[in-house]
Amino acid sequence: xxxxxxxxxxxxxxxxxxxxxxxxxxxxxxxxxxxxxxxxxxxxxxxxxxxxxxxxxxxxxxxxxxxxxxxxxxxxxxxxxxxxxxxxxxxxxxxxxxxxxxxxxxxxxxxxxxxxxxxxxxxxxxxxxxxxxxxxxxxxxxxxxxxxxxxxxxxxxxxxxxxxxxxxxxxxxxxxxxxxxxxxxxxxx
Amino acid sequence: xxxxxxxxxxxxxxxxxxxxxxxxxxxxxxxxxxxxxxxxxxxxxxxxxxxxxxxxxxxxxxxxxxxxxxxxxxxx
Numbered sequence: 323x324x325x326x327x328x329x330x331x332x333x334x335x336x337x338x339x340x341x342x343x344x345x346x347x348x349x350x351x352x353x354x355x356x357x358x359x360x361x362x363x364x365x366x367x368x369x370x371x372x373x374x375x376x377x378x379x380x381x382x383x384x385x386x387x388x389x390x391x392x393x394x395x396x397x398x399x400x401x402x403x404x405x406x407x408x409x410x411x412x413x414x415x416x417x418x419x420x421x422x423x424x425x426x427x428x429x430x431x432x433x434x435x436x437x438x439x440x441x442x443x444x445x446x447x448x449x450x451x452x453x454x455x456x457x458x459x460x461x462x463x464x465x466x467x468x469x470x471x472x473x474x475x476x477x478x479x480x481x482x483x484x485x486x487x488x489x490x491x492x493x494x495x496x497x498x499x500x501x502x503x504x505x506x507x508x509x510x511x
Numbered sequence: 512x513x514x515x516x517x518x519x520x521x522x523x524x525x526x527x528x529x530x531x532x533x534x535x536x537x538x539x540x541x542x543x544x545x546x547x548x549x550x551x552x553x554x555x556x557x558x559x560x561x562x563x564x565x566x567x568x569x570x571x572x573x574x575x576x577x578x579x580x581x582x583x584x585x586x587x
Contacts, residue, residue, distance in 0.1 A: 455586045 387422055394418040428452060446470070516543045553581045 380388075394417050398409045435448040446467045453459045521539040525532070556577035561569045 387418070390422050391415065391418040394421060516540060518543075521546075549581070549585055552585065553577060556581050 391414070395414050398414050398417070402408055431452055432444045432448050435451050436442065436444045439445075439448075450460065450463055450467065453463045516539075518539050521542055522534065525534065525539070525542065553574075557569055557573050560573040560577050561567075564573070566573075
């Protein structure tokens with residue numbers, strides 16, 4: 323019963339452990355088991371408040387950077403599993419920073435392309451133009467854009483059929499079933 | 512270097528590459544400006560290459576290795 327808290331500390335995350343000071347806990351009478359739990363709760367509350375405050379203090383760019391970092395770390399994890407190579411933390415941070423700055427350049431370029439075509443909305447064509455410098459990248463992006471175009475066409479057709487089916491109910495239900503069966507076949511193939 | 516621009520040569524070269532592409536007036540001057548800037552970049556890059564190799568004269572291999580880099584950088 324002399325030091326129950328240190329054992330409990332193993333269940334705490336690293337960020338909370340530094341809040342615990344055994345001398346202060348003893349002085350305040352948190353050394354008992356039941357009061358230890360209260361102490362932990364107090365600590366957790368304080369830490370949660372701190373974290374919320376920290377998030378509130380972050381600017382939009384910092385949040386965006388954090389999101390970039392998270393995504394980059396996930397992608398790096400995939401690559402490291404695939405190639406059996408480990409990334410250091412600094413490498414991942416550097417990659418995320420590079421990605422962030424590259425995105426600024428991309429945004430400016432896309433804006434200029436759209437303006438050149440006297441549009442205010444960025445198009446798929448603009449993105450293709452952005453990737454024109456490397457042949458392989460252009461090929462990849464063109465394939466992807468064709469895929470997207472096909473998908474959107476299919477969705478439009480489906481919507482048309484659905485809107486048509488609302489008018490004549492029974493006959494169109496059978497038709498829809500046929501459509502579903504066909505699409506399943508195509509998925510299997 | 513002489514200060515005249517070989518306008519008809521520039522136009523001819525461009526029309527050779529893209530026969531159906533028409534040019535507005537004085538665009539060839541801007542094309543020529545781009546060429547000059549490209550040559551300048553190439554010269555600077557080649558000289559740094561030669562200095563890095565501690566050779567006092569610019570040799571063909573310096574130009575070749577720097578041309579690769581500069582051509583890649585000056586893609587539109």
